[in-house]
Amino acid sequence: MKNILDRNQNKAGEIRELMRENKVCMINLISSPGAGKTTLLERLCEKLAGRYRTGVIEGDVTTDRDARRLQRFNIPIVVINTGGGCHLDSHSISKALTHFDLKNLDILFVENVGNLICPTSFDLGESFRLAVVSTTEGDDKPAKYPMIFRQAKALVLNKTDLIPYTNFNIESFRNDLKKLNASLPLFKVSATKGDGINEFARWLEEQIINS
């Protein structure tokens, strides 16, 4: 296991250097299955794809369904099917990158496999990690799956439109987060309704400009 992680880390370092040379901001999206990563990407593509040259790597166990949802944006998309694998690694990213024209890219979103645990152990050479968690998963996710909440540069709390129909307690959620990562920016979003997308997209633009 240590060997696998070491080799992953070496390749991730090369990717990070390559992204820096080409001035590409690479964002690794990590969440549970069905938290809304792809819907969030649809909203972000609507906001950003005209103004920033955007690409996407879609990580999935199987199928190209998520990639097909993004096709209408006419942006470069590469699918990585892990064939049962529970996370992306830097070697699969490295291969996927050969299909992009990095000189003509500003942002590269990497949608990791839906899994709140394993992807946190694998550096992909990203500029930063973005955690996405949905209200319908319950307010106890930070306490129960702390790794990604410690690592992320920002947290999108998605499906806020469903809070009235659930027992999600935002205070309890915030209290647990504070213990793990007090300075983590939290964006409350409904990706299906569009709520909160402008504010999050503005934050994201700042990261791209400063990266």
Next chain:
Amino acid sequence: MKNILDRNQNKAGEIRELMRENKVCMINLISSPGAGKTTLLERLCEKLAGRYRTGVIEGDVTTDRDARRLQRFNIPIVVINTGGGCHLDSHSISKALTHFDLKNLDILFVENVGNLICPTSFDLGESFRLAVVSTTEGDDKPAKYPMIFRQAKALVLNKTDLIPYTNFNIESFRNDLKKLNASLPLFKVSATKGDGINEFARWLEEQIINS
């Protein structure tokens, strides 16, 4: 990796034999984080704990929060914290079993770590696997994470009370399921509201009696 799986399989075989000797029906619950496994167990304990001698193994990355939610049922509960590990294995189950009086047990629920991928590779010696998926995760989960839907003896579709507020399409969900596992029994449930619990509990009782 093959070595790890082989050793896991051997120990799982021993556990399965032990459960058979003691006439314990062991059920391995697998789902994404926040799909509602613990709330489902709360409802099942209300229905079954008086009439069947019930025990629970709670698998979690960290915390004993799920176990504490079940304490009011005064049943034996053992917590396995994987400390970052993404699934339970038969060795951790074997150790946990030493804390149960198996002769005085009819059902042993094992709530696996919230993860739709990794737990599917590790036999725990269970009588069968139960898949839990929630409507808010989206109707594309069977197609995108097929393993557990192929393995499960039954599928609980939880959070049906939230369908009116989402774009979950039950026909599309059923069509994907049919391709993976046409004979998989599907129980539509709202564990928080109690809808559909009676029907599912009846099916479960039949499994316990016939095991």
